[in-house]
Amino acid sequence: MTHTILEPLPEDQWFIDSQQLRSFVATVREISASTIENRMQTLATLEPYFQQLLQQQEWLSEKFMQVNPDSRMGGGIGQWLLYRALDRSLTVFSLVIPPGSTTPVHDHLAWGLIGLYKGNQQETVYRRVDSGDAEGYAELEVVEERSLQPGDIYRLLPPTGDIHAVKTISETASVSIHVLGNDTGCIWRHQFIPEYKSVKSFRSGYSNAPCKEEEEKEYA
Numbered sequence: 479m480t481h482t483i484l485e486p487l488p489e490d491q492w493f494i495d496s497q498q499l500r501s502f503v504a505t506v507r508e509i510s511a512s513t514i515e516n517r518m519q520t521l522a523t524l525e526p527y528f529q530q531l532l533q534q535q536e537w538l539s540e541k542f543m544q545v546n547p548d549s550r551m552g553g554g555i556g557q558w559l560l561y562r563a564l565d566r567s568l569t570v571f572s573l574v575i576p577p578g579s580t581t582p583v584h585d586h587l588a589w590g591l592i593g594l595y596k597g598n599q600q601e602t603v604y605r606r607v608d609s610g611d612a613e614g615y616a617e618l619e620v621v622e623e624r625s626l627q628p629g630d631i632y633r634l635l636p637p638t639g640d641i642h643a644v645k646t647i648s649e650t651a652s653v654s655i656h657v658l659g660n661d662t663g664c665i666w667r668h669q670f671i672p673e674y675k676s677v678k679s680f681r682s683g684y685s686n687a688p689c690k691e692e693e694e695k696e697y698a
């Protein structure tokens with residue numbers, strides 16, 4: 479497997495034209511730069527601003543609330559990039575999970591806030607309990623099961639809360655907004671099968687954006 483190094487992008491990328499999102503991203507950048515030593519503080523300071531963004535129900539256009547039959551996550555899950563910083567240190571994307579679909583058990587490998595925008599989800603949070611030394615082997619323990627309503631936010635601060643699976647339990651697709659301190663769709667991260675105690679590398683990609691410039695044609 480090739481773990482490609484991700485080059486910086488020529489500029490910040492915006493996939494949606496929204497003043498609300500622009501001003502939110504400006505706030506995230508300011509807060510994350512001033513709390514670089516303490517990511518717990520980054521998340522706590524950001525949360526009220528994120529809450530406001532989630533409450534505004536008009537900024538996210540229909541296009542970013544669609545399921546994606548060709549999803550690399552499987553299950554028709556759409557992962558729509560809304561904003562990406564040129565150095566890939568910040569992304570905002572929506573994740574759309576069709577009714578009854580579940581994500582694989584996966585990690586994110588960066589600090590982040592995830593908030594539910596539409597629908598209802600059941601989230602299972604795991605903790606890794608083995609040493610991580612044996613190739614392909616991972617033992618997970620369930621830490622928490624919770625159901626999420628629109629407006630609910632949860633925090634990622636690896637390793638705490640970083641491994642989970644999410645299922646849509648509403649009759650319509652669920653839409654969650656992710657604010658992550660990395661280029662989550664493009665990095666190699668992990669997918670787990672807890673019942674087989676197995677782990678493999680995976681890259682989810684995005685439904686609407688390539689990871690490298692030369693892949694741009696595929697998305698045109």
Ligand SMILES: [Fe+2]
Pocket residue numbers: 584585586642
């Ligand atoms: Fe996730």
